[in-house]
Amino acid sequence: MPEQDPQRRRHNFEEVPYGYTEELALLEARRCLKCKKPGCVQGCPVNIDIPGFIKLIEEGKFIEAAWKLKEQNTLPAVTGRVCPQEVQCESKCILGKKGEPCAIGRLERFAADYAIKKGAINVPRLPPATGKKIAIIGSGPSGLTVAGDLAKLGHSVTIFEAFHVTGGVLMYGIPEFRLPKHIVQFEINYLRKLGVEILTDYVVGKAKTVDELLCGGYDAAFVGTGAGLPIFLGIPGENLIGCYSANEYLTRNNLMKAYLFPEFATAPIRSKCVVTVGGGNVAMDSARTAQRLGARSIIVYRRSRDEMPARAEEIHHAEQEGVELMLLTNPLRVIGDKNGRVVGLECIKMKLGEPDASGRRKPVPLPGSEFVVECDTVVPSLGNRSNPLIPMTTPDIKTSRWGTLICDPDTLETSKKGVFAGGDIVTGAATVISAMGQGKIAARSIHEYVTTGKVSKPVAKTETAENDKK
DSSP, X not given: OOBOOXXXXXXXXXXXXXXXXXXXXXXXXXXXXOOSSOHHHHTOTTOOOHHHHHHHHHTTOHHHHHHHHHTTOSOHHHHHHHSOXXXXXXXXXXXXXXSOXXXXXXXXXXXXXXXXXXXXXOOOOOOOOOOOEEEEEOOSHHHHHHHHHHHHXXXXXXXXXXXXXXXXXXXXXXXXXXXXXXXXXXXXXXXXHTTOEEEOSOOBTTTBOHHHHHHTTOSEEEEOOOOOEEOOOOOTTTTSBTBOOHHHXXXXXXXXXXXXXXXXXXXXXXXXXXXXXXOSHHHHHHHHHHHHTTOEEEEEOSSOGGGOOSOHHHHHHHHHTTOEEEOSEEEEEEEEOTTSBEEEEEEEEEEEEEEOTTSSEEEEEOTTOOEEEEOSEEEEOOOEEOOOXXXXXXXTSOBOTTSOBOBOTTTOBBSSTTEEEOTHHHHSSOOHHHHHHHHHHHHHHHHHHHHHSOOOOOOOHHHHHHHHHO
């Protein structure tokens, strides 16, 4: 897919890939084998009819392809950009056995973008109103998915968002150069056309509790508040000026648009050298943002490149743009000056030992290999814990020892009657598309609950097949 030259894009926040042209999309769509038993659909957490939408692209019916995507996917322009297709739908593609799989994600993005550019919004005919009201707490990927699916079933849906802008992690966590914010807002405006009410600057747990919402006219609630509690390194010096969690660093630049200062009043964190600690996608986002803000950008990661959990494409883009990878390196302490400001990060070299519980080889420190990286900003990017506000203000909702909400894995119903949950608040920090997949499960369960008063387990496929035979 055509993309910006690395030497140009490292200085701007414009989107890196340009997307397919019509000609490229047609060529790629023709590669699809239209399998009778498409494994790609099984690899998709939201069960998109992948051969169906690709066939429409092949026929030149680009808008219809976007509408086909919308049948199962509330946010196709988003997932076409940030979904890890290479380990999901594309990993199941037959073409991938001998060569490159069909570029499903790029085709998804093309169709969704084409419909956006043409203003071709297809709002389905909604069924009669059921009179049931559902509260969606959090407007991230899972909450938006639940809202869209329930609105299409005739329910009255209200989203409560704590920030001043709707979109959750799509707005505050993913940089503009990976996911333009106008794309997210276009998809959210589609939900408004379905009749979804959105209330921003509304912190459930402070303004009202979950219990107060349920007693105040809502028939059910969905909790999708995400994993917004950052994990720190636990080393000396993390309280120094110039040490930020990746959450804060990215939120300033993404949601609050610090990179457009002074057009937007949020001042950016201007640094000479930023060290990001971690090897996931968020670490890549942080390091690439630092690069664009004019800093020397370094990633410190305690394992090798092969063990990095970030998408290969994100690591590749970071290296192209000049981000330095300091591998097999672990931080020991943040060093400050007499004014309490960061001036360096003391690290130690590592080697890989035997595999640990994660299946990756465990990093072991090499005694005597300590050294100091001179820097003025340190950004730990080690993942996040679940947002604790809802559990703290809803005493009869059960949580795990990690602070995540305990749900029935098949229905996503919590221990509290009428309350369901999904996304990172249940799984811990995970992908956008996995949160959306849980959103679809929760929507089905909520619909059954508000219409019948109970929630039943889904019938297993093998059991369904046996019943069909009978």
